[in-house]
Amino acid sequence: MNSNLKLNNRDRAVLMKTPFLQGLSANSVVRMLSTMSVLNLPVRHSVFREGDRADAFYCVLNGYVRLYRLSHEGREADIRICGPGETFAECLLYAGEKYGYHAQTAENTTLASFDIQAVRDIAVEEKDVAQAVMASLSRHLLSTMECVANDRLFTAPQRVANYILARCPVDGGPAAIRLPFQKSLLAGMLGLAPEALSRAFSTLRKFGVTVRGRAIQVVDVSNLRNV
Amino acid sequence: MNSNLKLNNRDRAVLMKTPFLQGLSANSVVRMLSTMSVLNLPVRHSVFREGDRADAFYCVLNGYVRLYRLSHEGREADIRICGPGETFAECLLYAGEKYGYHAQTAENTTLASFDIQAVRDIAVEEKDVAQAVMASLSRHLLSTMECVANDRLFTAPQRVANYILARCPVDGGPAAIRLPFQKSLLAGMLGLAPEALSRAFSTLRKFGVTVRGRAIQVVDVSNLRNV
DNA sequence: TGGAAAATTTGATCGACGTCAAACCCCCTA
DNA sequence: TAGGGGGTTTGACGTCGATCAAATTTTCCA
Numbered sequence: 001m002n003s004n005l006k007l008n009n010r011d012r013a014v015l016m017k018t019p020f021l022q023g024l025s026a027n028s029v030v031r032m033l034s035t036m037s038v039l040n041l042p043v044r045h046s047v048f049r050e051g052d053r054a055d056a057f058y059c060v061l062n063g064y065v066r067l068y069r070l071s072h073e074g075r076e077a078d079i080r081i082c083g084p085g086e087t088f089a090e091c092l093l094y095a096g097e098k099y100g101y102h103a104q105t106a107e108n109t110t111l112a113s114f115d116i117q118a119v120r121d122i123a124v125e126e127k128d129v130a131q132a133v134m135a136s137l138s139r140h141l142l143s144t145m146e147c148v149a150n151d152r153l154f155t156a157p158q159r160v161a162n163y164i165l166a167r168c169p170v171d172g173g174p175a176a177i178r179l180p181f182q183k184s185l186l187a188g189m190l191g192l193a194p195e196a197l198s199r200a201f202s203t204l205r206k207f208g209v210t211v212r213g214r215a216i217q218v219v220d221v222s223n224l225r226n227v
Numbered sequence: 228m229n230s231n232l233k234l235n236n237r238d239r240a241v242l243m244k245t246p247f248l249q250g251l252s253a254n255s256v257v258r259m260l261s262t263m264s265v266l267n268l269p270v271r272h273s274v275f276r277e278g279d280r281a282d283a284f285y286c287v288l289n290g291y292v293r294l295y296r297l298s299h300e301g302r303e304a305d306i307r308i309c310g311p312g313e314t315f316a317e318c319l320l321y322a323g324e325k326y327g328y329h330a331q332t333a334e335n336t337t338l339a340s341f342d343i344q345a346v347r348d349i350a351v352e353e354k355d356v357a358q359a360v361m362a363s364l365s366r367h368l369l370s371t372m373e374c375v376a377n378d379r380l381f382t383a384p385q386r387v388a389n390y391i392l393a394r395c396p397v398d399g400g401p402a403a404i405r406l407p408f409q410k411s412l413l414a415g416m417l418g419l420a421p422e423a424l425s426r427a428f429s430t431l432r433k434f435g436v437t438v439r440g441r442a443i444q445v446v447d448v449s450n451l452r453n454v
Numbered sequence: 455t456g457g458a459a460a461a462t463t464t465g466a467t468c469g470a471c472g473t474c475a476a477a478c479c480c481c482c483t484a
Numbered sequence: 485t486a487g488g489g490g491g492t493t494t495g496a497c498g499t500c501g502a503t504c505a506a507a508t509t510t511t512c513c514a
Contacts, residue, residue: 069376077379079372091372094358095365100373123361130357131321134350137364138322144371145306145318146327149296151378152304152418155500183462191379196501198463213510382470410492420472425493440480 007038011061011110018059018085019139020132028126035118039111047103047111054092054099056113060084063109064181066188067101078188080144081106083180090136093120106185151191156200159190161227164209164216172222179214234265238288238337245286245312246366247359255353262345266338274330274338281319281326283340287311290336291408293415296328305415307371308333310407317363320347333412378418383427386417388454391436391443399449406441 007015015021021029038061041047047058047065058065060082067080067088079101082088089099093116123130150159163186168175179186187197201211207227208219218224234242242248248256265288268274274285274292285292287309294307294315306328309315316326320343350357377386390413395402406413414424428438434454435446445451 067372069380071380075380077376079375079379091365091368093365094362095369100369101376124354124358127351127357130354130361131351133361134357134364135321137361137368138318138320141318141364141368141371142322142327144368144375145294148306148371148374148378148418149304149328151375152306153296153298153302191375193502194462195464195503199501202463421492422473422494423471426471429493 007061011038014061014084015059015112018087019136020059020087020090024128024132025126028122028129031122031126032114032119032129035115035122037113039113041105041109041111043105043107043109045105045109047105048089048099050099050102052099054089054097055116057087057089057092057116057119058103058114059087059112061110061112064106064185065109065111066104066106066185068104068188069101076188078191080147081181081185081189087136090133091140092116093123093133106181156190156192156196157203158227159192160197160200160204161207161209161224163190164218165221165224168218168221170221173220175218175221177216177218179216183214234288238265241288241311242286242339245314246363247286247314247317251355251359252353255349255356258349258353259341259346259356262342262349264340266340268332268336268338270332270334270336272332272336274332275316275326277326277329279326281316281324282343284314284316284319284343284346285330285341286314286339288337288339290332290334291412292336292338293331293333293412294328295331295415303415305418307374308408308412308416314363317360318367319343320350320360333408383417383419383423384430385454386419387424387427387431388434388436388451390417391445392448392451395445395448397448400447402445402448404443404445406443410441 016029021032024032039047041063048054048056050069062084065082065088066078067082068076068078070076080088088103092099119129119133123133150162154162164177167177183197184194187194190197192200201209204224204227207223209224210217243256248259251259266274268290275281275283277296289311292309292315293305294309295303295305297303307315315330319326346356346360350360377389381389391404394404410424411421414421417424419427428436431451431454434450436451437444
């Protein structure tokens with residue numbers, strides 16, 4: 001939970017490339033950075049809890065953060081997995097005063113934390129910041145709607161195939177990709193139990209997908225579209 | 228598909244109370260209205276199709292619009308149901324240039340249509356418009372995230388109970404509410420087949436819920452929390 | 455390099471929900 | 485009043501994916 005104002009080079013690079021800061025005027029960047037602080041959190045550590053007063057939003061510089069909800073009986077459902085360069089909880093800038101879900105690190109993680117009220121104030125004065133907020137909210141809304149549609153339309157093997165397809169650089173022919181995190185995290189991201197993800201991978205063997213650890217090999221990418 | 232610039236009183240009242248226009252300066256309202264046109268669409272009529280160039284977003288003045296995606300085999304999955312006062316496709320203001328889903332009326336429907344590029348331009352100059360856009364995007368993002376969580380955490384009867392609970396004015400004691408649309412629309416909204424919704428209602432009989440047509444009666448609202 | 459802890463896979467079972475078909479209901483019109 | 489059509493309900497059935505438990509692999513340290 002080490003809070004700290006100094007950034008290493010890699011983290012700084014990630015931060016400046018995030019849609020929130022990229023393309024801002026030098027002045028806006030300075031103002032944004034002045035409201036920011038850096039957190040280093042160990043794995044499986046809470047960032048905030050559902051119902052906490054929302055006074056900050058975050059940008060992942062390194063590692064992964066899981067956003068999830070709990071049922072009454074304590075079951076967890078992931079809503080979103082946030083990786084390097086992604087922001088979360090910015091929707092609290094303009095709606096609601098409490099976090100609507102839990103946020104927990106899935107690895108050792110470095111976060112940039114922005115004061116919500118301060119950024120609200122900056123956005124009023126700096127148009128490019130307001131633009132960045134709108135663009136970020138728009139993108140997140142689209143991807144969350146896509147998530148609803150995927151859950152409702154596709155089976156587990158199809159969702160896994162979609163995940164792979166979205167990450168294959170070329171369209172036809174063979175491809176190899178590497179998962180950036182544990183399979184159990186991917187399972188949560190796709191709305192599956194880890195066992196179901198495992199079985200989905202084994203179903204995909206018929207379609208030319210081989211998995212060893214985090215490495216995924218695809219014989220023919222265009223085949224995956226028939227799953 | 229009658230397009231028309233004149234609003235009746237009811238439609239005008241709905242329009243002015245929508246979060247997008249409420250609270251704007253008189254000047255901003257005038258500018259927004261000047262980019263607007265009104266559409267009257269019959270039931271089951273397409274508003275736009277997935278992949279169309281996105282050059283407008285919409286506010287429902289009357290009726291309901293279904294946002295949905297199609298699978299390869301033609302199955303439909305609803306993503307959101309929009310009722311009077313709600314806006315849709317505003318996320319296209321700042322991300323993507325094509326609609327990512329289909330929009331179709333579920334009843335005879337009146338829509339206000341706003342030119343995306345024109346509103347983008349207005350938002351740059353009028354801060355209160357930018358604020359309204361951000362607030363609207365924030366709210367939609369939160370409710371869509373909630374939708375993902377509901378789908379993943381709760382069974383059909385629980386989702387229906389949540390829907391009823393959210394619409395009961397008082398907390399304990401009896402309540403009566405009325406569905407604003409067909410049950411098949413509610414089913415889609417909750418990510419269910421109509422048959423599953425019907426069975427969920429019959430499960431809820433044990434918990435003091437009786438349904439006749441669109442009328443729903445609840446013996447004791449606090450009971451519903453135990454479903 | 456060994457050994458413990460964690461992650462993943464596999465098997466068995468079960469409940470939830472989609473699908474199809476038929477029955478029913480309600481409202482509308484000829 | 486009969487007929488018809490859309491929406492809803494009910495029944496039968498199958499599939500998908502959650503859960504629990506156990507086996508197996510991988511990872512991480514000391």
